Amino acid sequence: MELLKERIRNDGKVKEGNVLKVDSFLNHQMDINLFGEIGKEFKRRFSDAEVTKILTIEASGIGIACVAAQYFNVPVVFAKKTQTKNIAGETYTSQVESFTHGKVYDIIVAKEFLKPEDKVLIIDDFLANGAALLGLSKLVKDSKATLVGAGIVIEKGFQRGGETVRNAGVRVESLAIVDAMDENTGTITFR
Amino acid sequence: MELLKERIRNDGKVKEGNVLKVDSFLNHQMDINLFGEIGKEFKRRFSDAEVTKILTIEASGIGIACVAAQYFNVPVVFAKKTQTKNIAGETYTSQVESFTHGKVYDIIVAKEFLKPEDKVLIIDDFLANGAALLGLSKLVKDSKATLVGAGIVIEKGFQRGGETVRNAGVRVESLAIVDAMDENTGTITFR
Numbered sequence: 127m128e129l130l131k132e133r134i135r136n137d138g139k140v141k142e143g144n145v146l147k148v149d150s151f152l153n154h155q156m157d158i159n160l161f162g163e164i165g166k167e168f169k170r171r172f173s174d175a176e177v178t179k180i181l182t183i184e185a186s187g188i189g190i191a192c193v194a195a196q197y198f199n200v201p202v203v204f205a206k207k208t209q210t211k212n213i214a215g216e217t218y219t220s221q222v223e224s225f226t227h228g229k230v231y232d233i234i235v236a237k238e239f240l241k242p243e244d245k246v247l248i249i250d251d252f253l254a255n256g257a258a259l260l261g262l263s264k265l266v267k268d269s270k271a272t273l274v275g276a277g278i279v280i281e282k283g284f285q286r287g288g289e290t291v292r293n294a295g296v297r298v299e300s301l302a303i304v305d306a307m308d309e310n311t312g313t314i315t316f317r
Numbered sequence: 318m319e320l321l322k323e324r325i326r327n328d329g330k331v332k333e334g335n336v337l338k339v340d341s342f343l344n345h346q347m348d349i350n351l352f353g354e355i356g357k358e359f360k361r362r363f364s365d366a367e368v369t370k371i372l373t374i375e376a377s378g379i380g381i382a383c384v385a386a387q388y389f390n391v392p393v394v395f396a397k398k399t400q401t402k403n404i405a406g407e408t409y410t411s412q413v414e415s416f417t418h419g420k421v422y423d424i425i426v427a428k429e430f431l432k433p434e435d436k437v438l439i440i441d442d443f444l445a446n447g448a449a450l451l452g453l454s455k456l457v458k459d460s461k462a463t464l465v466g467a468g469i470v471i472e473k474g475f476q477r478g479g480e481t482v483r484n485a486g487v488r489v490e491s492l493a494i495v496d497a498m499d500e501n502t503g504t505i506t507f508r
Contacts, residue, residue: 156394
């Protein structure tokens, strides 16, 4: 998606440790017009799929998912991150290891919001090591719903997540795949 | 807002301890068509205000804020909840006490996203004791931006938050004000 790549080139900042900072338009301050274009592009790429629900994860996936959902005309469910144990039986739960924060947390979705007849599209802002996406996929699998695929805004193509998730049989559509970043020059190379 | 009150009456659940559960359409599963109507209503109520930015707080405010922002044509910034100290000088910080979870956390916004020339509308899903809203107001005040007001989806009129925040001089527009709830009958009384 050219508009998105251009925006990343102009406003993204490459930081130490392969961090791509896009918090001026994607995940702290959010450019809603850009989100509209992102939503349209997800709809275009998944136009063949009969999506009944969009699943995302708090916090930075929610805004993108909600704006995109307007083009699919379906509800959004967001998985909650929690470090407290929930009452068994009421939620689908999955463990996710955060490499950024170096800790393991549970993600949960109330069972009533993922049903076997649902066709679920996962939407998230980033795909890096794939931990969050695999955790979300497990929630969908546990609910016996159909996982239609995953719409990702930015994939870090130099990390293993994309390969791992695609090898697990998930259809992943990433709107921008970053193959290399240079923190000294600020150069970002897209696939 | 009649459509919203009707939805709360039909799908809201009154739980022990004055908890109003609206997670089937507002803050876990999210009805995007309803969010569109909510966004239009916020725009109608604040049509006299020249809003330049919408401020909300993670996680459940984000979806509503992003859909509403389309009607204002402005970016959204969400305050992040954190229990880690941030580098002084880079963020505006405020302390919020959560009565639900019984702990104090910091909320932060990067300084670059709130400027003195901004006219800020705060949007959030709930107003109960007012702690989050007062915390957000403080962030705006610290940034020297103008606080236009606060758009709230559901205000718990039997708690003190609304009065406290209005007494502090903040214009609050709540789309549904709950004056009483009965957990035995499930009855919800609106103002």
